[in-house]
Amino acid sequence: MPEKMTFLPRARLCTLEELAEIGTAFSELGVNKIRVTGGEPLIRKNIQNLFQQLSNLPELKDLTLTTNGSQLAKLAPALKDAGVNRINVSLDTLNPKKFKQLSRTGDLREVLKGLQVARKQGFSAIKLNAVVLRQRNFNEVCELVDFACQNNFDISFIEEMPLGHIDEHAREAEFVSSREILQQLGNQFSIQPSDYQTGGPSRYWQVAGSKTRIGFISPHSNNFCNQCNRVRVSAEGKLLLCLGNEQSVDLKAVIRANPGDREILKQAIVKAITIKPERHYFQQDDVQIVRFMNSTGG
Template sequence: MAEDMTFLPRAQLCTLEELVHISQSFVALGIRKIRITGGEPLIRKNIQSLFQALGEIEDLEELAITTNGAHLIEHAQSLQAAGVKRINVSLDSLDSAQFTQLTRTGNLDNVLSGIDHVNKLGFAKIKLNAVVLKNRNVDQVIPLVRFAIDNGLDLSFIEEMPLGNISEHNRSEEFISSEALRELIQSQLSLLPSSESTGGPSRYWQVPHSNTKIGFISPHSENFCDACNRVRVSAEGKLLLCLGNEHAVDLKQIIRANPGQPEQVQQAIIKAMEIKPERHYFDNDDVQIVRFMNTTGG
């Protein structure tokens, strides 16, 4: 599932201060939730100053993070102090050898210790995210569900998105739908449809007699574009209006060309919404989006 990592030159990245300014512009326009994602956001130098600054933005109601969990223990308390309420942890396997193979460098014990640590600190919500491939880690679906139940966590299964050209597996052969995963889970555990929504693409099912909800994010089989209200800003400052399209606006260029003029960034954001695509069209055999998820960020 992993692909070779290439880090961008620092000059191509937004500074942390620029990311704060962009965030302030979004909040001024009515955005109330910001999630920092990656790649892995916690490896960026001085990342805590970004969370602290975002947590101080007036009218921002929710600050969240998606992480691979490897650095949670060292950052958890400062994240909580900055106002982070929700943590999503990417976790595709509970088998140590398989986990290392899938992530190439990951240490499962380290990630599980991080999850346990933030769980004990009492964040408002901790959710696991898992991408399942038919011939790689489908054997981990039930163990992941039971782990979530035992630890009072939510869990979302995400259909693999065809972003970036890869050589390590055939996407068509590895694809497994959300429906197939639900049937697999329901062969051993009860699931009840839930009306709960976090405002995102997950469609949730409740595990009876537990606090755990199982979500399914289905960009292929159950297109959710009609309800999507999300946009992403990459580490380069590109405003990406859809993961499945290349529509983008360079906010970094605008902010650097117009220092001290947040209204210019706000106007660019408003205008960008006019070209937000109606939907995406994913095809496992035809990669139309060459960027990987870890270069998209959020």
């Protein structure tokens, strides 16, 4: 079974206003792309207000949401109105039984319904994200790409990152490289390298005769740290400088100690960036990072 979920007390979370203040500080420092992720951001009450505030930042060029898709059917129109440009949806399987097992309580039908509602809203792009494991969904990668092609979605396949201690599978035995996935897809699809870029770590291929692009995020087999200009802010306000390292700065503490002083917040961000690690050192059988992706953001 997946790792047990625990939820943080509200007092430990940044308020939406504090998150908007952090986003504003980054924007004033030159950041022009923001992605809101989780956990699952759409379960946060009044989350549309955060998107609206962020989308109004004059320098922001792209506002993206990463979601599990469970709330899209009811919230996609409001998200479009609030200024969200692109949506990424985590979708590891199209098997309803397996989907429920992996998500604990999730209903695949609701996610697929949400995707169709979102498609009608006219977002600039909708992309599926799938983490591939050998005995879990490696045999479904062609089915997932076919689904993406039928709906004009893009899709990214992600090598599992060794974050958090787990018991349900042996990471080294279950690991599937991007190269293996590409070889599997080549048996069914005609695909070729694409020069499409999002500014992120994905390397894309184009499916012939389709608008669908296939991305590969390969933290193990193709270290992309030299191209990384990303940082993450957790729901607690921790500025995480790298997924594969523990360095962080508590921006929530900075805000609460200096209410209304954005310059001090910006100074804290600039100082933190100077200690951003050169690279990560993931080993499949040697977990050094104890936090899970659901507490970091994908």
